[in-house]
Amino acid sequence: MTKTITFNELREIKDRLPEGSMQRIAKDLELEVETVRNYFGGTNFDEGQSTGMHVEQGPYGGIVELDDTTILEHAITMLENPY
Template sequence: MIITFNELRRIKDRLPSGSSQRIADELGIDVDTVRNYFGGKHESKECVGVHFEPGPDGGVVTLDDTTILDVAMRILSEQ
Protein backbone atom coordinates (compact mmCIF):
# COMPACT_ATOMS: atom_id res chain seq x y z
CA MET A 1 0.00 0.00 0.00
CA ILE A 2 1.23 3.50 -0.78
CA ILE A 3 0.14 6.50 1.31
CA THR A 4 1.53 9.99 1.86
CA PHE A 5 3.51 10.58 5.02
CA ASN A 6 1.17 13.39 6.03
CA GLU A 7 -1.90 11.15 5.67
CA LEU A 8 -0.23 8.46 7.79
CA ARG A 9 0.53 11.07 10.48
CA ARG A 10 -3.06 12.40 10.34
CA ILE A 11 -4.32 8.89 11.08
CA LYS A 12 -1.87 8.53 13.97
CA ASP A 13 -2.79 11.95 15.36
CA ARG A 14 -6.51 11.05 15.39
CA LEU A 15 -5.90 7.95 17.53
CA PRO A 16 -6.84 8.25 21.20
CA SER A 17 -4.13 8.36 23.83
CA GLY A 18 -2.63 4.96 24.54
CA SER A 19 -3.45 3.53 21.10
CA SER A 20 0.17 2.73 20.23
CA GLN A 21 0.44 0.54 23.32
CA ARG A 22 -2.97 -1.01 22.61
CA ILE A 23 -1.93 -1.90 19.06
CA ALA A 24 1.40 -3.31 20.29
CA ASP A 25 -0.31 -5.43 22.94
CA GLU A 26 -2.92 -6.73 20.50
CA LEU A 27 -0.32 -7.70 17.90
CA GLY A 28 2.31 -8.90 20.35
CA ILE A 29 4.95 -6.45 19.16
CA ASP A 30 7.06 -3.73 20.77
CA VAL A 31 5.38 -0.33 21.17
CA ASP A 32 8.37 1.37 19.51
CA THR A 33 7.71 -0.73 16.40
CA VAL A 34 4.21 0.78 16.25
CA ARG A 35 5.59 4.28 16.76
CA ASN A 36 8.15 3.75 13.99
CA TYR A 37 5.38 2.53 11.66
CA PHE A 38 3.78 5.96 11.99
CA GLY A 39 7.03 7.80 11.29
CA GLY A 40 8.71 7.81 14.67
CA LYS A 41 12.43 7.37 15.17
CA HIS A 42 12.49 4.99 18.14
CA GLU A 43 14.98 2.22 18.73
CA SER A 44 13.34 -1.07 17.93
CA LYS A 45 14.64 -4.54 17.21
CA GLU A 46 11.72 -5.38 14.93
CA CYS A 47 11.43 -4.47 11.25
CA VAL A 48 8.12 -2.87 10.35
CA GLY A 49 8.22 -2.98 6.53
CA VAL A 50 7.74 0.75 6.08
CA HIS A 51 9.70 2.64 3.44
CA PHE A 52 9.80 6.46 3.44
CA GLU A 53 10.65 8.51 0.34
CA PRO A 54 10.85 12.31 0.46
CA GLY A 55 8.52 14.31 -1.72
CA PRO A 56 5.40 16.50 -1.78
CA ASP A 57 2.87 16.21 1.09
CA GLY A 58 5.58 14.86 3.38
CA GLY A 59 6.69 12.25 0.88
CA VAL A 60 5.48 8.78 0.04
CA VAL A 61 5.30 5.85 2.43
CA THR A 62 5.16 2.29 1.13
CA LEU A 63 3.67 -0.17 3.62
CA ASP A 64 4.64 -3.80 3.04
CA ASP A 65 2.15 -4.95 5.68
CA THR A 66 -0.96 -2.97 6.68
CA THR A 67 -1.75 -4.92 9.87
CA ILE A 68 -0.81 -2.04 12.19
CA LEU A 69 -2.72 0.43 10.04
CA ASP A 70 -5.74 -1.91 9.96
CA VAL A 71 -5.83 -2.07 13.76
CA ALA A 72 -5.45 1.73 13.96
CA MET A 73 -8.37 2.21 11.56
CA ARG A 74 -10.49 -0.21 13.60
CA ILE A 75 -9.72 1.81 16.74
CA LEU A 76 -10.76 4.99 14.95
CA SER A 77 -14.02 3.40 13.83
CA GLU A 78 -14.81 2.53 17.49
CA GLN A 79 -14.88 6.23 18.42
Protein backbone atom coordinates in the same frame (compact mmCIF):
# COMPACT_ATOMS: atom_id res chain seq x y z
CA MET B 1 -0.46 -6.68 1.18
CA THR B 2 1.43 -3.46 0.41
CA LYS B 3 -0.12 -0.01 0.49
CA THR B 4 1.06 3.37 -0.69
CA ILE B 5 0.06 6.43 1.36
CA THR B 6 1.52 9.89 1.93
CA PHE B 7 3.55 10.36 5.08
CA ASN B 8 1.20 13.17 6.10
CA GLU B 9 -1.82 10.85 5.77
CA LEU B 10 -0.09 8.24 7.92
CA ARG B 11 0.74 10.84 10.59
CA GLU B 12 -2.81 12.19 10.48
CA ILE B 13 -4.16 8.72 11.29
CA LYS B 14 -1.68 8.45 14.17
CA ASP B 15 -2.59 11.91 15.47
CA ARG B 16 -6.32 11.08 15.46
CA LEU B 17 -5.84 7.98 17.61
CA PRO B 18 -6.88 8.31 21.26
CA GLU B 19 -4.28 8.43 24.01
CA GLY B 20 -2.84 5.02 24.78
CA SER B 21 -3.44 3.66 21.29
CA MET B 22 0.19 2.79 20.61
CA GLN B 23 0.20 0.58 23.71
CA ARG B 24 -3.15 -0.99 22.83
CA ILE B 25 -2.11 -1.76 19.24
CA ALA B 26 1.16 -3.25 20.50
CA LYS B 27 -0.66 -5.43 23.02
CA ASP B 28 -3.35 -6.54 20.57
CA LEU B 29 -0.79 -7.45 17.88
CA GLU B 30 1.84 -8.76 20.33
CA LEU B 31 4.45 -6.18 19.28
CA GLU B 32 6.79 -3.84 21.11
CA VAL B 33 5.30 -0.35 21.58
CA GLU B 34 8.33 1.19 19.85
CA THR B 35 7.71 -1.02 16.82
CA VAL B 36 4.21 0.48 16.51
CA ARG B 37 5.64 3.99 16.95
CA ASN B 38 8.26 3.25 14.27
CA TYR B 39 5.45 2.26 11.91
CA PHE B 40 4.01 5.76 12.23
CA GLY B 41 7.36 7.42 11.57
CA GLY B 42 9.33 6.89 14.77
CA THR B 43 12.99 5.95 14.64
CA ASN B 44 13.73 4.12 17.88
CA PHE B 45 15.20 0.94 16.46
CA ASP B 46 17.08 0.15 19.69
CA GLU B 47 13.76 -0.67 21.37
CA GLY B 48 11.49 -1.49 18.40
CA GLN B 49 11.76 -3.27 15.09
CA SER B 50 11.75 -1.92 11.57
CA THR B 51 8.28 -2.16 10.09
CA GLY B 52 8.85 -2.39 6.35
CA MET B 53 8.14 1.27 5.75
CA HIS B 54 9.82 2.80 2.72
CA VAL B 55 9.71 6.60 2.30
CA GLU B 56 10.34 8.47 -0.93
CA GLN B 57 10.80 12.22 -0.54
CA GLY B 58 8.13 14.41 -2.08
CA PRO B 59 5.17 16.66 -1.38
CA TYR B 60 2.92 15.96 1.62
CA GLY B 61 5.83 14.46 3.54
CA GLY B 62 6.66 12.06 0.75
CA ILE B 63 5.24 8.75 -0.31
CA VAL B 64 5.29 5.81 2.09
CA GLU B 65 5.07 2.23 0.90
CA LEU B 66 4.01 -0.12 3.67
CA ASP B 67 4.99 -3.78 3.23
CA ASP B 68 2.44 -4.92 5.81
CA THR B 69 -0.77 -3.03 6.57
CA THR B 70 -1.74 -4.89 9.76
CA ILE B 71 -0.88 -2.01 12.11
CA LEU B 72 -2.54 0.56 9.83
CA GLU B 73 -5.71 -1.53 9.54
CA HIS B 74 -5.82 -1.99 13.33
CA ALA B 75 -5.43 1.77 13.84
CA ILE B 76 -8.23 2.54 11.35
CA THR B 77 -10.47 0.01 13.10
CA MET B 78 -9.76 1.75 16.41
CA LEU B 79 -10.78 5.09 14.88
CA GLU B 80 -14.01 3.60 13.54
CA ASN B 81 -14.78 1.72 16.79
CA PRO B 82 -13.06 3.59 19.64
CA TYR B 83 -14.13 1.14 22.37
